[in-house]
Amino acid sequence: MVENFIYYLGLVLVIIGSIMLANRLRVAYPIILVIAGLLISFIPGLPPITIDPELIFIIFLPPLLYEAAFAVSWKEIWKMRRIITSFAFIVVFLTAISVAFVANSYIPGFSLALGFVLGGIVSPPDAVSAGAILKFVKVPKNVSTVLEGESLFNDASSLIIFRFAMLAVATGQFVWQDATLSFGWMIFGGLGIGVVLAYIFLKIEKIFPTDVNMDAILSLVAPYVMYIAAEEVHASGVLAVVSGGLFLSIRRHEIFRTSESRLKGSNVWESFVFLINGIVFLLIGLDLPEIMVGLHKEGISLSDAIGYGLIITAVLIVVRFLASFGALFTTLIMRNFINVADRNPEMKLPVLMGWTGMRGVVSLAAALSIPVMMENGQPFPHRDLILFITFVVILVTLILQGLTLPTLIRKLNLSESKENHMSEEESEHFLRKGMRNVAYDYLNENYKERRNENEYFNRLMDRWEQEDKEDATHILSDEAKEIYFETLEQQRIWLREENRRNMNIDEEYIRHYLTRLDLEEERLRM
Template sequence: MIAVIVLLEMLATKLRVAYPIILVLAGLAVSFIPGLPQVRINPDMIFFIFLPPLLCEAAWTISFKEMKKWWRIITSFAFLVVFFTALSVAIAANYFIPGFTLALGFLLGGIVSPPDAVSTGAIMKFVKIPKSTSAILEGESLLNDASSLIIFRFALIAVGTGQFIWHEAITEFSWMVFSGVGIGLLLGWIFIQAHKRLPTDAPSDIAFTLIEPYILYWVAEYFHSSGVLAVVAGGLLMSNQRLKFLNSTSRIRAYSVWESFTFILNGVVFLIIGLELPEITQGLRAKGIPLETAIGYGVLVTGVLILVRIVSSYIAMLATMIFRRDVIQISQASRRRRFFLPLLLGWTGMRGVVSLAAALTIPVHLGNGAEFPHRNLILFVTFVVILLTLLMQGLTLPYFIKHGNLFDSSAMEELEESTKRKMKSGLRAETYKFLRNKYDNELHDHSGMKKMLDHWEDKMKANDEEWMNEKTKNIFIEMLEFQRDYLSELNKDKEVDEEVIREQLFLIDLEEERIRML
């Protein structure tokens, strides 16, 4: 499967198509090959295997500063829109699908309500959008998994017990949210202290980071809390403290390891979506449900999801504009952009990993031994929703962004270049001042020190290893640490793009590794 995933990703890159779309279609095509064994994963393990590392990686890459800046619209999309979507799906399913209760409808709504971060991220690589818009989509994807899975959990209880007690649900919901965040922050702080105090090196640091999301998720679930929120909270805390407990070697190597690890996990899940189809269709036939009818239900639910998300986008945008006039630069934008931007946000609702994982965790039997009602139909509808949203929205989204002229790409590039110039100019000036103030005597008395100063006056002309003795090496590394501190302070400026800061920090890490190897 991994070999197929890698080859298909190469094909997707060549075709300039998001790789989740190619993987789902490939899984669907492979599923029709006779004689292949069916892929089965223990429903109790699906969340635990895939969700923690994928959520943690997303928490490490997102800009927390941008999340704070746009928290109103992010939380409205992640919680209110998800609940409204689940409610709409529940009502539609209860009305149009025979035998579907409201509880089953909410179960299906909880499964298909969260958009997939991986699909959106893969598609956004081919187009350029403002940082504010990408921050909203990334922030929403981090939090909407938690809200949708909470709805899914309560609906599963309601289906199993046949009753839903509101005050108990509200109490349990509050416990899941607040304790999930609390457990994540507490364990995240403990992990940071462990990295700081234990004599770790790069391999052990990376090994720790690989198991930490699983520990966060497992501990939170053990206390009947939200494992998703625990992973997100702990991941965000550790991400913002990464410069304090991971050295440059660990950060550089961990980046490559995690990029490959999450790529494989995502690829396996999307391939499984297609490979699961034969077993699902067999279950439908066993229940006497025609395939055409089941496809119709899937199209209906997909239509409800798209319509509700678009309507919700306009409502959320309108509400946010009332309270904040600067949201997503709309107040300066043309009327056309103001109208179409919520439509774009509404069209980014591709479903994927979380929806499949949630559907596969539905038990085959209820607690009393009876068969779970409409399980195969829910699985099939989920598959149709994932397939249709990936194909319809995933393939058309880049076209809409490129040809809709919603964003001024030249202005975005100019702003990014301006930010980089400002950052580099300030960094050179502060570095020169730091060396002058702290090592003025050494700069005059030692030829190597003088060359270091010339290096920052002339912006590094060449690598002269003769002057890099142990003392100059230590001062150089201290200077790089000062640069990190300066960039961390600069990042507190709301107008500075955090992605630019992170790119420069990565370059500083690479420079430190080069110096250590001289």
């Protein structure tokens, strides 16, 4: 037991070391982690890591989805809603269908139902991998928004396909009428349950006194409650977490009510998600020996299995490229009839979108969740082959597309669309001027008569009036500090309102200034 604990502790250190190496090499850390797990798996004598398939989704998916929903901007998603919806649902379904028919045609003994199981597993691209790569290169905001929004909803659509395909494999039949009703309940039930539970968590935060630690713990518990509650009534746990996360994301100032709570909550989540992502990508490499043993039992040669994996990978890449160009041409046609997010998209955009199809966390979790034995006592057909194909798809897309994506982005030299946002310089000037005016107007309207009473308060007034960069707040009196905190809160209110009404400002800049205000308040309080 002690030896295993030391081994697991060592794996955590491997995760940290791998990510440090990835940052040093300026390579996406999922790539390094998968390779590290693969190398560790060949070390003899190490204990195997096995996780109950039923726990895979519950352990990893809720926090990853919740954090992604909390981090994304609903305003930006709404702008790009048509293209995001098409990639998250239509493209996923087309991908799953393509994989199903190709697998049924080229893999011996692979039924169409098994093909859809595999299609549901490998159809959703992984946002973690893309995000880790894109932090080293700058891409247009509309591209990053589509990738973020797509990742939130394509997990749900792919897992719905996966669930129905698993049912068809287990029962040997597929009733369209029942499937349609179940499909509707999974979507709308999941969305509704997520919003209702998120509202309950919001009310708990408002009604009951909580401190910083309670706020962080409740935020960690929330996604698990949403996911499990939805799954218990056969709705989509993924959609419940996504809808609940988006609902609370818009109201983050109501659940994290103090600057200390917001800053510490952000740090807790960043560390938690960092560890979970590291574990999952390391598991991808560590699972290879066990998968190889299963392949041997099935009597499938390694070369054949690799060939099947490469065929499925090629199908995924081709379908995504076709879908990306199809989306571009649809936009060019529909801009004549409706308002679209970008009326003049670049012809190079589909190339970038087509090459951002790395697979990762969700595909692995779905593959590992396949039970070894079905309810009728029979082994699940071709389970290990499905696992191996998933492994090949993840490995090839991560390494092939992940390593070449930064070079491709630089070669394409895409320009930022001027239709969607102010430039970074324009946004910064607008926000700084607005915050200064809000602060000065608030102080002038509420405390103008105090100006001659307190030299330090007078300096505070001048600081906003003249935008003085001098670090003068450390000499404020306690009374002036409280007034200063009130002023910071007025600026927060203005920033949130500006975010809602001004569609031309990227929410990322708004959040940046909100964080700066929190840091300013905490610095002064300490």
